[in-house]
Amino acid sequence: MIRADLYKSIFEAILSNHADVIDQVDELKSELALNGIYNALLIAENDNGIKTSNLKKLVSSMHSRINDEEVGDYSRLHMSIKNYEKASNKRDFIWHSMDFSVINCEQFFQSRSDYGEKVMLVIEQICYAENNRTNFLSYLKSNHDSGLNEYCVTYNPAIFQPTEGWKLYLHGLSLYLNNGDNLPFNSALTYQQTAHNQAFSYNSAVQYNQYIDIYDVISEWNSCSDVLTAFLKMYQILEYLVYRKELVAIVQGANIKQSFVRQVKWLDRKFTNNERETFKKGLSEVFPSFAGKINVPITQDVESFCTKYYPLTNAGLTYLTQATIDDPQQVNATISKFIYDTRCAIVHNKESEFHITAINYSEYAAIIPLMKNLLSVVGENLFDVINDTNNKIVFSTPTLNLY
Numbered sequence: 121m122i123r124a125d126l127y128k129s130i131f132e133a134i135l136s137n138h139a140d141v142i143d144q145v146d147e148l149k150s151e152l153a154l155n156g157i158y159n160a161l162l163i164a165e166n167d168n169g170i171k172t173s174n175l176k177k178l179v180s181s182m183h184s185r186i187n188d189e190e191v192g193d194y195s196r197l198h199m200s201i202k203n204y205e206k207a208s209n210k211r212d213f214i215w216h217s218m219d220f221s222v223i224n225c226e227q228f229f230q231s232r233s234d235y236g237e238k239v240m241l242v243i244e245q246i247c248y249a250e251n252n253r254t255n256f257l258s259y260l261k262s263n264h265d266s267g268l269n270e271y272c273v274t275y276n277p278a279i280f281q282p283t284e285g286w287k288l289y290l291h292g293l294s295l296y297l298n299n300g301d302n303l304p305f306n307s308a309l310t311y312q313q314t315a316h317n318q319a320f321s322y323n324s325a326v327q328y329n330q331y332i333d334i335y336d337v338i339s340e341w342n343s344c345s346d347v348l349t350a351f352l353k354m355y356q357i358l359e360y361l362v363y364r365k366e367l368v369a370i371v372q373g374a375n376i377k378q379s380f381v382r383q384v385k386w387l388d389r390k391f392t393n394n395e396r397e398t399f400k401k402g403l404s405e406v407f408p409s410f411a412g413k414i415n416v417p418i419t420q421d422v423e424s425f426c427t428k429y430y431p432l433t434n435a436g437l438t439y440l441t442q443a444t445i446d447d448p449q450q451v452n453a454t455i456s457k458f459i460y461d462t463r464c465a466i467v468h469n470k471e472s473e474f475h476i477t478a479i480n481y482s483e484y485a486a487i488i489p490l491m492k493n494l495l496s497v498v499g500e501n502l503f504d505v506i507n508d509t510n511n512k513i514v515f516s517t518p519t520l521n522l523y
Contacts, residue, residue: 123191123244127182128157130247131164133254134175138261143169158186174229174260178243181234192218194248194274198282199256201225201272205286210271211479212304214238215292219276221245222292225267228260245274305478308488311350313342316499325509334360334506341499348466348478351491354498355463361505362402365512372516396431400456406512408501410455411448416493418442421486429474430461459494462487 131152139145144167152160161183170176197219204210215222221242228239235243247253252274273280273288280288297303316338334357341353418441427438444454465476465484476484505511 121191121193121248122188124157124186124188126191126244126248127161127186128152129250130182130253130257131157131160131179133247133250133257134179137254137257138172138175141171141175141261143167143171161186172261172263174263175257177232177234178260181240181243184234185240191244191248194218194245196276196278197245197249197252197274198277199246199252199272199274200282200285201259201270202285202289203269204271204289207269208480209290211293213293213296213301214242215296216241216245217295219279220288220292220295221272221274222289222296223272225270225272227267228272229263229266242272242274246272303479305346306481306485308485309346309348309478309481311344311347311492311495313344313350313499317501317503320503320507323507323509326507327514328506330514331506334502338502346478347488347491347495348476350495352463352466354495355459357502358403358407358459358498359399361406361513362399365402365406368513368515396457396460399460400453403456403459404452406505407498408504409448410451410497413497413501414445414451414455414490414493416489418445418490419486422490425484425486426458426461429465430458455494458490462491 135142135145135149135152142148142164148160148164148169151163161179164170164179165176165183170179210224212224213222214224214227216238223239223242228235228243243256246256271285271289273285273292275282275288337353337357337360341350341357344350344353423438423441426440430438430440433439439454440458444450462476465474468475474483481488505513
């Protein structure tokens with residue numbers, strides 16, 4: 121079957137079964153019989169005689185896509201529309217293949233002038249068989265809750281079972297990802313780095329050659345397009361500074377081989393046994409104070425998030441409040457813990473821990489403004505650290521004699 125013939129069958133079904141929402145149905149039927157589907161779709165679109173927006177959108181989409189190309193034979197496929205079993209696992213994707221397609225039903229009801237290419241491919245597949253076509257057009261006309269709580273699976277019953285609907289939905293997601301496609305993330309996570317420090321300039325006393333490892337990670341940070349990845353790169357640099365400060369102290373005090381080896385092993389245990397505390401203490405020693413630099417409010421939503429997902433104080437309260445941010449004596453420890461805990465929530469993916477991903481944005485949206493603020497503050501102050509000849513991350517020698 122060619123696409124024009126399929127669209128004719130769909131248009132005939134609209135005219136026959138849904139005449140109550142179409143003006144001048146008889147005229148459109150006559151046009152279709154006399155001059156064909158191309159002209160009938162043109163007149164139906166231009167006359168604005170279709171009162172239901174979803175059917176009107178379908179007619180407009182068919183008019184823009186109609187041609188005489190062959191479409192696949194989908195006559196053996198069945199259609200099933202079901203409610204999500206677990207709404208939190210709903211994902212924004214469309215999968216389409218000859219025997220199987222999956223789509224979120226809200227795609228059929230979104231406010232736009234016509235359907236996109238992928239949506240129309242699924243609609244063509246659904247509407248190929250008469251029974252599917254009849255049911256789908258009625259569903260489209262009903263505007264059933266805008267499709268927000270439902271998904272549609274089109275499947276070959278010789279391969280898939282309709283009772284496995286939710287399993288099929290997630291199988292479609294796995295096929296989509298296996299194909300190399302990616303899930304879109306919330307636009308609030310979009311990140312684009314500009315200049316970190318406008319006042320950064322040359323200091324002849326600085327050994328810039330010591331910081332090549334930092335430069336490489338800054339480059340990776342600058343190339344990030346989302347807040348989560350940028351935050352991880354920022355943490356990677358801060359962790360490196362903390363670790364490097366400890367190594368600088370070891371190198372300065374290493375007079376004999378045994379002392380050096382022992383101290384390196386002690387440093388490794390220090391980070392392994394209490395990484396959070398080591399990071400908090402080390403960052404305050406190597407990085408400028410955060411006092412007065414946090415310019416986003418710590419709202420109740422932020423406090424609630426940290427209370428629910430991050431470690432609490434000994435008193436069972438959140439460590440992140442407006443009071444701890446405003447207190448110069450507490451702000452460094454507070455921000456250091458927040459940076460570390462947020463990094464862990466992004467990196468760790470354990471059943472027992474909250475996991476921040478690009479998809480579950482709504483669950484951590486409250487802390488995004490603070491994360492963006494920190495990216496700006498750390499970026500600016502990082503270059504001040506590099507240009508500071510009295511910082512604690514400069515090695516006194518490029519070599520270490522071990523014998």
